[in-house]
Amino acid sequence: MKRSNFLNRSWIFASCIKDYFFKKDRVSKYPHTLIIETTNHCNLSCKMCFHKKMKRKKGFLSKKTMKILLNNLRNYKIPHVQLAFGGEPFLHPKILDYIKEFKKLDIKVEIFTNGLLVNKDISNKIIDLELDIINFSIDSTNNKTYSKIRRGGNLNIAFKNLKYLSKLKKQLKVKKPFIRLCVTKVKDNRLEIRNNLFKKKYGKYVDYIYYNYENNWIGSVNNEVIIGKRGVEERDRICLFPWLLMAITHDGKVVPCCCDYDINYQIGDIHKETLGQIRHIKRLRDIRQALIKRDYDSIRICKKCLWRKHNSPFKLLFNRIKSEIVDLIHLK
Ligand code: SF4
Numbered sequence: 001m002k003r004s005n006f007l008n009r010s011w012i013f014a015s016c017i018k019d020y021f022f023k024k025d026r027v028s029k030y031p032h033t034l035i036i037e038t039t040n041h042c043n044l045s046c047k048m049c050f051h052k053k054m055k056r057k058k059g060f061l062s063k064k065t066m067k068i069l070l071n072n073l074r075n076y077k078i079p080h081v082q083l084a085f086g087g088e089p090f091l092h093p094k095i096l097d098y099i100k101e102f103k104k105l106d107i108k109v110e111i112f113t114n115g116l117l118v119n120k121d122i123s124n125k126i127i128d129l130e131l132d133i134i135n136f137s138i139d140s141t142n143n144k145t146y147s148k149i150r151r152g153g154n155l156n157i158a159f160k161n162l163k164y165l166s167k168l169k170k171q172l173k174v175k176k177p178f179i180r181l182c183v184t185k186v187k188d189n190r191l192e193i194r195n196n197l198f199k200k201k202y203g204k205y206v207d208y209i210y211y212n213y214e215n216n217w218i219g220s221v222n223n224e225v226i227i228g229k230r231g232v233e234e235r236d237r238i239c240l241f242p243w244l245l246m247a248i249t250h251d252g253k254v255v256p257c258c259c260d261y262d263i264n265y266q267i268g269d270i271h272k273e274t275l276g277q278i279r280h281i282k283r284l285r286d287i288r289q290a291l292i293k294r295d296y297d298s299i300r301i302c303k304k305c306l307w308r309k310h311n312s313p314f315k316l317l318f319n320r321i322k323s324e325i326v327d328l329i330h331l332k
């Protein structure tokens with residue numbers, strides 16, 4: 001069965017979920033998703049982001065580390081990669097070559113971008129490469145609020161790029177990439193969300209609009225998260241991520257999730273261990289065990305993480321299933 005095939009992806013996803021619900025710290029062979037940081041440089045300084053606080057060295061995923069990663073992925077059949085994490089992926093000069101390499105291995109490739117660098121040339125190329133999903137992070141429908149949230153950005157450019165890609169897809173009659181608009185719910189855009197302005201402005205250019213709550217990045221960023229009736233409910237929950245995914249930094253360090261942006265809880269290094277070994281490594285099992293026992297205090301990164309408090313596993317599960325169904329209908 002092909003790696004990116006819907007059934008294969010669903011099978012691996014179901015195995016992760018089964019382990020999660022049966023509270024197993026020893027898990028099935030593959031995670032569903034590998035989050036890959038191609039760079040932790042960024043061209044913005046967004047209000048709700050950890051980027052300005054990041055202390056680790058800035059850099060780019062080198063050819064050498066990429067080769068090790070590809071060798072790993074050749075033998076270890078993770079079906080889905082997300083190019084995201086500590087920066088803007090399109091700042092990497094080799095990003096298109098890297099997408100091509102992942103696609104050659106028949107991996108479903110998804111990218112998260114602020115959209116400012118997705119110019120005409122990039123749009124043409126990502127369509128040629130059959131990139132599967134592109135997420136444009138645009139959190140407002142007007143210039144003033146956008147500039148307040150996406151500091152250093154320019155809504156006109158991001159929107160122009162989004163429109164161009166969308167029109168090009170229609171012109172070429174292609175389905176890929178699936179275009180998602182990612183909106184982080186902050187106090188500044190509350191009314192725009194409530195009045196459905198995102199759908200009105202961007203709806204005809206995107207395939208899906210996704211709203212998510214701002215994060216506190218394991219307690220390091222003091223965001224003004226909207227709590228309450230129309231905002232998020234806070235509850236101590238068992239986070240699904242250590243069962244479902246792993247994240248890798250541009251220099252090959254592996255962490256349990258993308259919230260650990262400064263590598264506070266390293267679980268491996270692909271220069272020393274394989275991804276298959278890291279999936280079952282004791283440090284990652286320790287996190288699963290601590291979460292199962294709801295002993296959040298014993299794991300530094302999970303202790304203050306608002307992500308687990310805000311995101312119900314059922315909601316994540318529902319969103320993932322919904323997104324797979326939308327994908328299936330859209331991409332066939
Ligand atoms: S949210 Fe994304 S675009 Fe904004 S500063 Fe952080 S990494 Fe950069």
Ligand code: SF4
Binds near residue numbers: 240242258305308
């Ligand atoms: S609880 Fe937070 S820090 Fe811990 S694994 Fe989940 S998302 Fe990551």
